[in-house]
Amino acid sequence: MSTTIATRDKAPRRRGDVIFAGIARGAGIAILVALAGVALFLTLEGFPALGASGAALDGAANFLDYVWPLVFGTLLAAILALLIATPLAIGVALVIAFYTPRRISGVVGYMIDLLAAVPSVVYGLWGIAFLGPQLKPLYQWLEEYLGFLPFFAGPASSTGRTILTASIVLAIMVLPIITAISREIFTQTPQLHMEAAMALGATRWEMIKLSVFPYARSGMVSATMLGLGRALGETMAVAMVLSASGVVTFNLISSTNPSTIAANIALNFPEATGLKVNALIASGLVLFVITFAVNFAARAIVARTERERS
Amino acid sequence: MAKSIDISDLDIYYGDFLAVEGVSMSVRARSVTAFIGPSGCGKSTLLRSLNRMHEVTPGARVDGKVVIDGQELYDPMIDPVEVRRQIGMVFQRPNPFPTMSIYENVLAGSRLNSRKLKKSEADDIVERSLKHANLWSEVKDRLGKPGMGLSGGQQQRLCIARAIAVEPQVLLMDEPCSALDPISTSAIEDLIHELKTDYTIVIVTHNMQQAARVSEDTAFFNLAGAGKPGRLIEFNPTKKIFSNPDEPATEAYISGRFG
Amino acid sequence: MATITPTPPTPTRSSMHLKTPSLPRWAPLLVIAIAVAASAMLGLLLGWGPVGIAVVAVVLYLVGVPLWSRLVEDGRRAKDRMMTGLVWTAFVLALIPLVTLIWKVVAEGLPQINAEFLTYSMRNVIGDQQGGIYHAIMGTLLVTAWAAIISIPVGIFCGIYLVEYGKTSRLARWITFLVDVMTGIPSIVAGLFAYALFVLFFGEGVRMGFGGSVALSLLMIPIVVRSTEEMLKLVPDELREASYALGVPKWRTVSKVVLPTAMSGIITGVTLAVARIIGETAPLLIIAGKTDGLNMNMFSEPVTTLPVFIYFSYTQPGLPPEAGQARAWGAALVLIVIVMALNLGARAIGKFFAPKKGR
Ligand SMILES: Nc1ncnc2c1ncn2[C@@H]1O[C@H](COP(=O)(O)OP(=O)(O)OP(=O)(O)O)[C@@H](O)[C@H]1O
Numbered sequence: 001m002s003t004t005i006a007t008r009d010k011a012p013r014r015r016g017d018v019i020f021a022g023i024a025r026g027a028g029i030a031i032l033v034a035l036a037g038v039a040l041f042l043t044l045e046g047f048p049a050l051g052a053s054g055a056a057l058d059g060a061a062n063f064l065d066y067v068w069p070l071v072f073g074t075l076l077a078a079i080l081a082l083l084i085a086t087p088l089a090i091g092v093a094l095v096i097a098f099y100t101p102r103r104i105s106g107v108v109g110y111m112i113d114l115l116a117a118v119p120s121v122v123y124g125l126w127g128i129a130f131l132g133p134q135l136k137p138l139y140q141w142l143e144e145y146l147g148f149l150p151f152f153a154g155p156a157s158s159t160g161r162t163i164l165t166a167s168i169v170l171a172i173m174v175l176p177i178i179t180a181i182s183r184e185i186f187t188q189t190p191q192l193h194m195e196a197a198m199a200l201g202a203t204r205w206e207m208i209k210l211s212v213f214p215y216a217r218s219g220m221v222s223a224t225m226l227g228l229g230r231a232l233g234e235t236m237a238v239a240m241v242l243s244a245s246g247v248v249t250f251n252l253i254s255s256t257n258p259s260t261i262a263a264n265i266a267l268n269f270p271e272a273t274g275l276k277v278n279a280l281i282a283s284g285l286v287l288f289v290i291t292f293a294v295n296f297a298a299r300a301i302v303a304r305t306e307r308e309r310s
Numbered sequence: 311m312a313k314s315i316d317i318s319d320l321d322i323y324y325g326d327f328l329a330v331e332g333v334s335m336s337v338r339a340r341s342v343t344a345f346i347g348p349s350g351c352g353k354s355t356l357l358r359s360l361n362r363m364h365e366v367t368p369g370a371r372v373d374g375k376v377v378i379d380g381q382e383l384y385d386p387m388i389d390p391v392e393v394r395r396q397i398g399m400v401f402q403r404p405n406p407f408p409t410m411s412i413y414e415n416v417l418a419g420s421r422l423n424s425r426k427l428k429k430s431e432a433d434d435i436v437e438r439s440l441k442h443a444n445l446w447s448e449v450k451d452r453l454g455k456p457g458m459g460l461s462g463g464q465q466q467r468l469c470i471a472r473a474i475a476v477e478p479q480v481l482l483m484d485e486p487c488s489a490l491d492p493i494s495t496s497a498i499e500d501l502i503h504e505l506k507t508d509y510t511i512v513i514v515t516h517n518m519q520q521a522a523r524v525s526e527d528t529a530f531f532n533l534a535g536a537g538k539p540g541r542l543i544e545f546n547p548t549k550k551i552f553s554n555p556d557e558p559a560t561e562a563y564i565s566g567r568f569g
Numbered sequence: 570m571a572t573i574t575p576t577p578p579t580p581t582r583s584s585m586h587l588k589t590p591s592l593p594r595w596a597p598l599l600v601i602a603i604a605v606a607a608s609a610m611l612g613l614l615l616g617w618g619p620v621g622i623a624v625v626a627v628v629l630y631l632v633g634v635p636l637w638s639r640l641v642e643d644g645r646r647a648k649d650r651m652m653t654g655l656v657w658t659a660f661v662l663a664l665i666p667l668v669t670l671i672w673k674v675v676a677e678g679l680p681q682i683n684a685e686f687l688t689y690s691m692r693n694v695i696g697d698q699q700g701g702i703y704h705a706i707m708g709t710l711l712v713t714a715w716a717a718i719i720s721i722p723v724g725i726f727c728g729i730y731l732v733e734y735g736k737t738s739r740l741a742r743w744i745t746f747l748v749d750v751m752t753g754i755p756s757i758v759a760g761l762f763a764y765a766l767f768v769l770f771f772g773e774g775v776r777m778g779f780g781g782s783v784a785l786s787l788l789m790i791p792i793v794v795r796s797t798e799e800m801l802k803l804v805p806d807e808l809r810e811a812s813y814a815l816g817v818p819k820w821r822t823v824s825k826v827v828l829p830t831a832m833s834g835i836i837t838g839v840t841l842a843v844a845r846i847i848g849e850t851a852p853l854l855i856i857a858g859k860t861d862g863l864n865m866n867m868f869s870e871p872v873t874t875l876p877v878f879i880y881f882s883y884t885q886p887g888l889p890p891e892a893g894q895a896r897a898w899g900a901a902l903v904l905i906v907i908v909m910a911l912n913l914g915a916r917a918i919g920k921f922f923a924p925k926k927g928r
């Protein structure tokens with residue numbers, strides 16, 4: 001065996017190491033560049049829309065007038081979806097975490113994950129062909145008995161393709177996200193807290209209320225926010241289910257519904273030309289900013305609680 | 311091929327924290343040197359600085375000199391990877407590579423460096439190393455099976471075989487028996503006895519009897535106090551350390567353990 | 570959790586009352602039976618549909634059990650029973666969509682599936698002639714394959730950078746943050762990005778398969794990065810040290826020890842990522858476009874993918890609408906089968922490639 005240890009006379013950095021580290025770093029930087037590209041190109045292509053008016057903006061006087069109803073519809077659909085999905089998702093997460101034996105809960109959790117795997121276009125089909133018609137009688141009933149509320153003023157849609165239907169489809173799509181995160185947090189609740197509640201003679205529900213919810217609260221909030229982010233950006237299900245006319249209204253069951261940014265892009269982009277394209281891209285940029293803000297808030301909540309816990 | 315190691319005025323840091331201070335000693339070639347001392351006094355840290363594994367920890371650095379066979383380990387010209395090829399190491403917990411078979415684990419040192427070996431050569435190395443590590447008879451019929459399938463003691467001997475397969479000049483062992491039962495421990499002690507004819511061995515141990523049984527020289531380290539760096543208190547032939555040490559601190563530590 | 574059951578305190582004196590009156594174990598079942606029966610009877614009399622009957626039965630149950638518990642047990646346990654009922658109701662409600670969706674897709678789609686449907690395109694198909702989705706299947710596979718070719722190396726190397734090299738450096742923190750941002754990009758925005766990018770080179774109205782791949786990779790990369798990161802973090806440092814101690818340079822340690830150890834998890838993550846993007850519609854609608862024939866060239870002319878085919882075939886079915894819509898269901902069934910197969914495959918791969926422990 002040779003006794004020389006030094007094999008080179010310059011700085012001992014291996015070529016393989018330099019190349020490999022360089023590739024890894026390059027991949028990281030590629031992501032930075034890609035995101036910068038997203039912001040840059042969307043701004044570049046969206047910018048001309050700010051000066052547009054008239055036909056390119058579906059008759060709106062300026063870009064703000066054009067996006068405002070879309071922003072309204074986006075927020076309305078997403079928030080409705082969350083109102084429906086959150087209690088259901090938390091119920092499902094509770095069932096998986098506390099109400100079923102561990103063996104079964106694995107299978108059940110997997111079934112919920114399958115819900116997340118269904119492509120959104122298939123949800124769209126299902127919403128248009130199955131859910132909408134099923135909900136029609138409900139809308140008629142709502143109009144008849146609760147029509148004094150502005151939400152159910154009607155006249156009830158004859159196809160069931162309303163913003164409420166779209167929100168229900170959205171709710172089903174975000175439910176697995178909220179469920180997965182909540183379930184994760186529920187199962188992390190310290191055994192000690194739960195046993196303390198049990199030792200006081202608490203019932204299962206009291207135990208959940210006393211020791212699980214306080215521990216999991218911020219996690220549940222951020223799960224909901226992440227679900228909101230998804231609901232805001234979801235495109236196809238809304239584009240297919242909703243029969244939109246771009247109005248601003250809180251009437252949830254009629255056949256004139258506000259549209260959402262994403263659905264509006266999907267519906268109009270294939271045929272759009274000229275400034276219209278720029279306007280759609282600019283509205284996409286607005287959507288990007290909104291979802292970014294929501295996701296950012298969600299992550300900030302997660303980060304804060306993680307810091308508090310450690 | 312075994313080499314002696316001369317350490318002079320070595321300070322070892324983790325970031326700003328000085329973990330080991332002012333160690334000077336020389337480890338004889340073809341002999342076993344034991345490091346003993348209370349937990350946290352820097353035995354592992356010193357051991358890892360002898361094959362430049364210390365700097366794998368982010369922010370870790372070293373001041374002072376370690377000279378092996380006339381070459382200064384911490385010379386800026388020295389390639390740490392090359393150092394580690396020639397100074398093998400066995401860890402406290404057995405750590406065979408989970409994706410490799412027993413056979414591949416033994417050859418890992420060459421294979422991971424893409425050294426080309428003929429089949430017969432490779433077979434030779436595997437058989438020789440496993441025999442050296444007293445493991446051959448137990449595994450020769452299942453060389454293709456995963457290394458993780460062995461018992462803890464067998465895994466540790468597999469790791470020793472892996473370390474000696476690349477024919478290092480020095481073998482560093484950090485509490486190699488602490489996770490093992492008495493039978494595996496004694497198998498490994500026998501192995502150390504056999505290996506010292508070819509290798510310079512440094513072993514960290516918490517087991518006084520083990521130090522007494524296997525080593526020629528013993529270094530006793532201690533902490534000057536809580537939060538203070540560890541220091542070398544006494545370095546002497548094992549016989550002397552265990553019968554009539556120079557330092558009262560050594561005596562106290564050893565007799566404390568021997569009751 | 571599920572294993573904890575309320576335990577009464579151990580008795581210290583024999584005079585303690587440990588037996589409080591409680592409902593028999595079969596009480597909830599009995600109430601379910603009664604609620605269903607009562608609601609069905611009422612429903613038949615008043616002519617409600619099955620949905621109405623189910624709703625009334627659930628309400629009856631949610632009122633009945635707590636009421637009974639309140640009379641026999643106490644208020645707290647009545648509340649507990651009501652919450653149990655509510656939670657299970659939520660659970661069943663959540664499963665209804667999954668069940669009806671799969672039933673609907675299979676019932677409508679299965680009759681469409683035949684050899685011709687899978688091997689012909691829609692070129693020159695008029696009216697209710699038999700057409701096929703071969704072009705869409707190939708389009709989906711090619712667009713997804715290109716997306717995977719872009720995303721897998723970038724994603725895996727980025728994960729390697731974050732775990733093995735960057736650690737807590739400023740660049741790594743930025744990348745972690747931006748990967749989080751990317752996870753939240755709406756898919757339609759990814760499509761717009763690809764369009765805005767390609768328009769610079771190819772002019773207005775550009776449509777090509779590769780553009781779709783770029784958009785999809787924007788959605789796929791963050792998933793791959795995340796799962797790679799998770800898996801690499803699970804590789805114990807002891808293995809890295811064992812490799813370094815053998816004199817193996819870092820890059821070989823990473824590529825030959827760390828990556829293979831984490832490989833099964835990474836492959837699972839990648840497969841799930843592919844399953845996620847293969848059903849994406851919106852970005853492809855924008856940049857990949859649609860055509861009736863087979864186009865295997867990803868770098869010019871529009872390419873139809875399965876999701877886009879489903880969308881157009883259902884919403885613009887032509888005449889008669891039944892034929893187009895039936896094809897949409899058939900394509901939806903094919904798409905769901907592909908996605909589910911990828912999901913199951915991901916689990917199988919995870920099990921199959923996991924480091925073996927057996928003797
Ligand atoms: N990675 C590290 N980062 C920072 N400080 C460390 C690190 N590893 C060890 N130390 C510190 O260095 C000192 C020496 O640790 P070392 O592990 O060398 O002790 P030891 O003598 O091997 O103890 P033991 O007998 O328990 O193995 C301790 O104070 C320890 O806290």
Ligand SMILES: [Mg+2]
Pocket residue numbers: 353354355484
């Ligand atoms: Mg140690």
